[in-house]
Amino acid sequence: MTEKLIEAIGVTRHYKLAGGRVLRALDGVDLAIGRGATLGLVGESGSGKSTLGRVMVGLQSPTEGEIRFEGLNAAAADPAQSVRLRRQRQIVFQDPSGALNPRMTIGDTIIEHLRVQGWSRVEAREQAARVLDDCGLSASFLSAYPHEISGGQRQRAVIARAISTDPAFIVADEPVSALDVSTRAQIMNLLRDLQRTRGLTMLFISHDLSVVAHMCRDVAVMYLGRIVEIAPRGVLFKSPLHPYTAALISAIPLPDPARERTRRPILLKGEPPDPSATPKGCRFHTRCPRATDLCREVDPETRAFSSAHMAACHHPLTQAPVERTIA
Amino acid sequence: MLRFLAHRLAQSVVLLLGVSIIGFGLMHLAPGGPLALYTINPTVTAQDIERVKAQFGLDQPVAIQYLKWAEGMFTGNWGYSFFGGQQVREIVLDRMPATLELMGTSLFLALMIGVTIGIVSAVRRNSVADYASAVAAMIALSLPTFWFGLLAIYLFAQTLEWLPAGGVASTSGGDLVDRLRHLVLPVAVLSFVLVAQWSRYTRSAMLDILNQDYIRTAEAKGLKRSRILLNHALRACLAPLITLAGLQLPLLVGGALVTETVFSWPGMGLLFVNALGMRDYPVLMAILMVSAFVVVLGNLLADIAVALVDPRVKLGYG
C-alpha cells in the first residue's frame, strides 16, 4: 500500500443535545487514505459522513481519537505546523451558494483566503486568477459576485478557493448534489482532472453511489456514525459483504429500462434510526433482513475479508474472512 | 409538557431576578439613593442621616441590602412614599384596576380590528385596501401619542363637546354610561396605535403562511378557500401572533402610561408621572417593578399558550 497521507484513528464525535441526549455523529471511525488516492464515502442522511469530512480537515475536533496528517497528530501540532496543516487540508462544500460570501466578489473571496495565510496582495491576486483559470473560469470572474453567476460556476469558484493554497488533501463534501444533471458531470470531470494534475488526495463524500463509483477507486460505506464496509469499487459493487451495502446498491434506479425491469431492490424495513438513539448491538439490526439474536446483542467488529475489503457484520453475504481483526 | 413548564418557569425566575437587580441598581443611582427624601430636607442633619442609614440597614454590605430590599419587594413591603408616608403598595395597587381596564379594553379592540385588517390585507395583497391600510398604519405609528390625545380632546371634547376630556367618571355621575363615555377617547387613542401595529404583524405573519407548502397542499386537496383561511392559515398564524402579543407587552404598558397622562386617567401611568414630578423614588421604583413583573408574567403566559397551540414547541422544534 502507498504511504498514508491522512488517517483517522478511533475518531468519535458527539454532540450534546437539549435534554441531556447525546448525538453520536461519529462513533469510532478508523480510516486511512494513501497519498494521491481518492476515497469515496457514501451514506444516507444522518450517517455522519459530512461530520467525518469536517473532522478530517480540522473544521471540527474529534471528541475522542485523533487525525494524523503525514503521521502528525493534528491536535498536537505546534503553531508553525498548524499553519502548514491548514494550508494542506481544504474542503469543497455541498451548497456553492452558502460557501461563498454573497457580499464579496469571487476574486476577493479567494484573495482573502490567501491573505489570511500570509500572502501579499499582489501574489494573492495572481494566484486567484491562476486557480480560477485552472477551474475553467476566466479572469472576468474575479470581479463577479456569486449571485451573478450560475450554480456550476459558483461550485468552480469554491473549488478554485480550495486549491488556491496548493493543498495536498481535499474533502469534497457532496460537491455535486446541489447541481443539475448536466452541470454535475462537468464538475465531476473538473475534480477528477485536478486530482490527477495536482496529485491531490481526496475524500469524496456523496449519498449517490453512482457518483462515488465514478470518482473513486476505493469506497467506504457509512451507517449511523460508523464505517460498515470498505473495499475497492469493483469488489464493493460486485460482491458486497454488508447487507446494508447490498441494499444501498440495489436501491439505485438505473437509467436503463431493460435492467430496471429486472432490478429487484432489497427493500429495507423502515428508516435509519435517530443518531441520538443508536440501537444496541449491531447498529443496523433494526433494518437488517439477516439479523439474528447475536446482532441484537453484540456490536460486530470490523474484519478484513481480503487485503483491501473490510466489513463490520456478523453474517456477511459472500465470503469468510481471511484474517482476524485488524488494528 | 411538565418539563417545558418547569423550564419556562425557571427562565421567568431568572428574568425577575435580573429585573430586580437592575431595579435595585437604579434605586441606588438616584441622587441621594433611597434616602433622597432626607437629603433634600434642610432640617435633617448629617447625624440624622447616619442614624436613618443604620435604621434602614444602609450601612451594611450591598449584597445584604439587596437581599433585604428584594425580600421587601417579594413580601409586599415596598416602602413608604416620600410624600404623605403612605404604604407604596397601597398607592400603586389602588391604581392598578384603572390601568388594566384601559389596557385590556384597548388590546381587545385592537386585536379584533387589527387582526381582521391584517388578514384582509394579506389575502388581498397589493390591492387598494392593502396599500391604504399600510399607509394609514404607518402614519398612525408616527403620531406622537400624547399629541394625538391632546388633539382628540381638543376636537371631540372641547370643540364638538361630544365626550368628556378626561378622568374615569364625572364627579357627579359615575353610572355605567358615564364611565363608558369616559372610556371612549383614551381607548380610541391607545388602540389606534395598537391596531396599526397588529395589522402590520398579522399581515406579514399571514403572508408568510400563505406562501407555505402546506397551504398549497390544502388547495390541491380541493378545500374551500374559507376553510383554508380559517382552519389552516389562521391556525398556523396563532402561534406567531401570541408570541408577538407577549413581546409587545412593554410597548402596550408604555403606551398606556402616555395615554393616561394625557387623559388624566387615574392609573399607574398617571401616578408615575406625578411621582416623577415629586421625585418620589419608592413609588417610581414600585411601578417600574410591577410593570416589569407584568411583562414577565405576560410572556410566560404567551409561551404556555403557544405550546398549547403548536405541538412542535415542547420538543424544541419551534
Next chain:
Amino acid sequence: MTALLEVEKLAVSFGTMRAVDAISFTVESGEILGLVGESGCGKTTAALALMRLLRGATCTGAARLADVDLFSLDEPAMRARRGSDLAMIFQDPATALHPTIQVGDQLVETLRTHLNLSARQARSRALDLFRKVGIAAPEARLRAFPHELSGGMCQRVMIAMAIACSPLLLLADEPTTALDVTVQAQILDLLRQVTREAGMSVVLITHDLGVVAGMADRVAVMYAGAIVEMAGTDRLFAAPRHPYTRGLLASIPALDQGWDEPIPTLAGSVQSAFEVPGCRFSPRCPLASEICRSAPSLREVAPGHFVSCWNAA
C-alpha cells in the same frame, strides 16, 4: 379512443417570462408518463398549471381530463375536482403537511370534502388508507403530528391523501427527491403498487432519469419550458434523438462505467436559456446551425416518438 388527459398548447407566463412554452401531451388511462428535466425547466409549473394552482401567472391552452376542459371550469367546479379527480403529491413531505394538525385529521378532511361520509366512516376509511400505504401502527399514527413522523412516513401520508378519493390522475412532483436512497426505493415501490392496483394514470415529474426508467411507460423531456422529446421509455433510452436528451443520458455516471474516463458533458448551463431566440437549446447544442435561429416544433420521427429539433438524425 381519446386519452384520459389531453394537454394542448399549454403555456404559462409570469409577466414577460414564459415559463412553459406551448407544450402538448397526452396521458392514457392507467399510463405513467415521466416528465423529465432539470430545475427551472418548467415541469413543476406545468403540473401546477394543470391543477390551476398558479397565482400571478397567465395560462393559455387547453387541458382536458376525461373530456372535461379544466381551464373552462368555474372555480367551485374545479375545486370539486382537485383532490378527487386529479390529485398531487409534492416534493418535500416535511413542509407539505400542516405542522399543527394531526395527520389523520388532514386525511379525514380530504375524504369528507369530496365524499359524503360521516366522521366515523371517514375515520375508518382513513385507517384503511394508512394500512394500504404501509404505515405501521395506523391507529396511533392517525393522531401523530407531521414532526413526529420521518420523511418517508410523511410521504406515505401524502400518498394516502392523494389516493384517498381514487383520482383518475395523479401528479407526482419529485416524490422521492427529498428522501434517502433506501427510503426512495420503498416509496417508489409503493407508488407503483397503489397506482397499478387502481388503474390510476400518473404524471411523474422528476430530474432523475433512473427513476423514470423504472417507473414510466412513456417519457417527455423538457428543456427551458418546452418538451424537446417524447417517446416510449424503452425507445427514448435506447434511441434518443434530441441532442439534449442524448447529452443528459450520456452525462449520468453509471455504476459499472470505468472510473478513469471523463464523463461526456453538455457544455454551459441552463441559465438564461429562456431568453434565447429560436431553439432555446442551440447555444449549448453540438449540432446547432443557422436554421436553429427559428424555433423548431415537435414532429413525429417514428411512431410515437416526437422530437423538437431541426437537425435530429
Next chain:
Amino acid sequence: MVDVPAAEIILPRPAQRFGALRRLLRHRLAALGLIVIGLLAIGSAGAPWLAPYQPDDIDIAQRYAPPLSEGHILGSDDLGRDVLTRLLYAGQVSLSVGLAAMLVTVLVGFAVGAFAAYHGGWVDIALMRLTDIMLCFPSVFLLLFVAAFVTPSLASIALMIGLTCWMEIARIVYVQILTLKSADFIAAARMVGAPSWRIIFRQILPNTLAPILVAATLNMANAILLESYISFLGYGIQPPAASWGNMLTNAQSDFQVDPWLAILPGLAITLAVASFNFIGDGLRDALDPRMRERSAGALR
C-alpha cells in the same frame, strides 16, 4: 492542462449593482420620505440663515399672532416669538438627538449582539439574558426614571434614549450572526485560520448591514418620538432652547388659546417620524432578497 469544458459560454452578468438603491427610490413613499427628511434637515441646519428671526426674539406686542399674519408666516407664541423660526431651530435639536440616540443604539446593540453571538458560551448567555431583562422594562418608564435625576442636555438625552433602546438591534445582530456563523463561507475562513476580528469585520459585518440599516432607520423614528415625549413632560430639552417636544409643553392650554401653536410642532414630529418609518419600510423591501425573488415572479 485541465480541459476547460466551456463553462464560460455564459459570462457573469453584473446587471444590478446599486440595485437596492434603485429599488428604494422606486418605492414611492420611501422616496417621499427621503425628500421630506432632506428638506427638514436642510431647513434645520440652515436655520441661522433661513429663519426670519432669532429663536428667542421676544415681541410682547405680537403675542399669539395667527399663522399667515404679517411678519409671522406660521404665527407667534405666547411670548411673541416667531413659530417658524422656533420650529427650524427645534428641528436641529430633535433631529440631532434622534441621530445621536440612533448611533448609540446601533453601537451598543451591535456590540452586545455580535459579542454574544460570536463568543458563545457564558458570554452569550449573560449578554442575551441582560437583553431579555432590559426588554421587560417598558422603555418609556425606564427613560423617565433615569431622566428624573440626570441633568438634561442634548448629549445626555441621546445617551439615555440610546441606552434604553439598544435591545432590539442586539437581537437582530445576534440572530443574524448566529445564522451566518454556521454558513460554509465562514467555515472556510476559519479553516485557514482567520482571526475572529477579521471574520467579523470582513465576512460577517457586510452581511448584517442591511437589517441593521433598516432597524437603525426605524430606531431614529422612535428616538424622535421618545425625545418629544420627555421634553413635553419637561424632563428633556429645557427652555428657552426649543425642541419639537418642549414646544408642546403648554399644548393643553394652547389648544384653547391658539390651536395652531399646539398643532404645528406635532405635525413636524409626525412628518419627520413618518418619513423615517417610510424610508425604513422601503429599505426593508429593497434590501430583502426574498422580496426580490418574489417580485421576480416565482410561483406564488
